[in-house]
Amino acid sequence: MLVSATEMLNKAVEGKYAVGQFNINNLEWTKSILQTAQECNSPVILGVSEGAGKYMTGFKTVAAMVSAMIEDMGITVPVALHLDHGSYDGCLKCIEAGFSSVMFDGSHYPIDENVQKTTELVNICREKGLSIEAEVGSIGGEEDGVVGAGEIADPNECKMIADLGVDFLAAGIGNIHGKYPANWKGLDFDALAKIKDLTGDLPLVLHGGTGIPADMIKTAISLGVAKINVNTECQLYFQAATRKYIEEGKDLEGKGFDPRKLLAPGAAAIKEIVKEKMELFGSVNKA
Numbered sequence: 328m329l330v331s332a333t334e335m336l337n338k339a340v341e342g343k344y345a346v347g348q349f350n351i352n353n354l355e356w357t358k359s360i361l362q363t364a365q366e367c368n369s370p371v372i373l374g375v376s377e378g379a380g381k382y383m384t385g386f387k388t389v390a391a392m393v394s395a396m397i398e399d400m401g402i403t404v405p406v407a408l409h410l411d412h413g414s415y416d417g418c419l420k421c422i423e424a425g426f427s428s429v430m431f432d433g434s435h436y437p438i439d440e441n442v443q444k445t446t447e448l449v450n451i452c453r454e455k456g457l458s459i460e461a462e463v464g465s466i467g468g469e470e471d472g473v474v475g476a477g478e479i480a481d482p483n484e485c486k487m488i489a490d491l492g493v494d495f496l497a498a499g500i501g502n503i504h505g506k507y508p509a510n511w512k513g514l515d516f517d518a519l520a521k522i523k524d525l526t527g528d529l530p531l532v533l534h535g536g537t538g539i540p541a542d543m544i545k546t547a548i549s550l551g552v553a554k555i556n557v558n559t560e561c562q563l564y565f566q567a568a569t570r571k572y573i574e575e576g577k578d579l580e581g582k583g584f585d586p587r588k589l590l591a592p593g594a595a596a597i598k599e600i601v602k603e604k605m606e607l608f609g610s611v612n613k614a
């Protein structure tokens with residue numbers, strides 16, 4: 328059964344670790360992440376962008392697939408199904424489709440409009456038992472065609488959005504989506520500390536987890552980050568393993584063309600990186 332992410336993240340704040348959000352693209356991705364979470368006895372958040380939802384034919388398909396897999400695979404660790412960077416309408420669709428958590432990304436609206444739309448969605452999520460994430464300060468890089476510059480969130484705006492009753496908050500602290508450029512300045516821990524001071528025990532979310540050095544991840548967790556989003560890294564691991572399989576000519580040997588064989592190395596690679604992240608984030612045996 329899917330659960331909201333509220334309880335697992337409040338526990339993470341208390342226990343000073345973070346729960347990974349791993350984005351899914353298809354059945355293999357979902358299966359690999361669920362298997363790893365179960366093997367690591369770790370809570371997990373499955374992230375779905377609007378683009379990935381569309382790719383999988385719609386949010387209803389995604390919710391039905393994930394719920395059925397939890398049952399068929401005998402998954403007992405807490406699993407949340409979360410819309411990543413949702414629009415207002417996307418949030419409504421996911422609430423309707425059976426997701427257990429949504430992120431409303433109103434960071435591109437003026438703060439008043441972000442406040443108004445976030446408030447409406449908080450009320451709906453409360454009533455239906457979903458958790459909701461909001462964002463202040465756009466996260467840099469490109470996500471579904473939206474390019475952000477990697478802003479540092481205004482701590483007072485964070486406090487304003489936190490007070491609306493969101494369950495966790497994504498605040499830009501120089502993090503970006505995708506691969507980090509060589510001249511990246513690193514995370515702004517002063518900003519993070521100020522945000523933490525004003526938002527108290529509210530779990531904070533770090534987007535763009537791919538390629539942030541382990542020591543920065545650990546410092547961020549010590550300063551109140553309780554959810555870390557990983558997307559690109561799983562894609563890179565899948566790609567590298569699949570490329571190796573084909574370059575070694577394995578697809579030409581015997582039944583190597585069978586999609587269940589062709590996709591197996593990529594699926595195994597996703598398991599490897601998810602396990603590595605769960606260990607780094609400290610969520611192993613925290614289910």
Ligand SMILES: [Zn+2]
Pocket residue numbers: 412466470504534535556
């Ligand atoms: Zn993000």
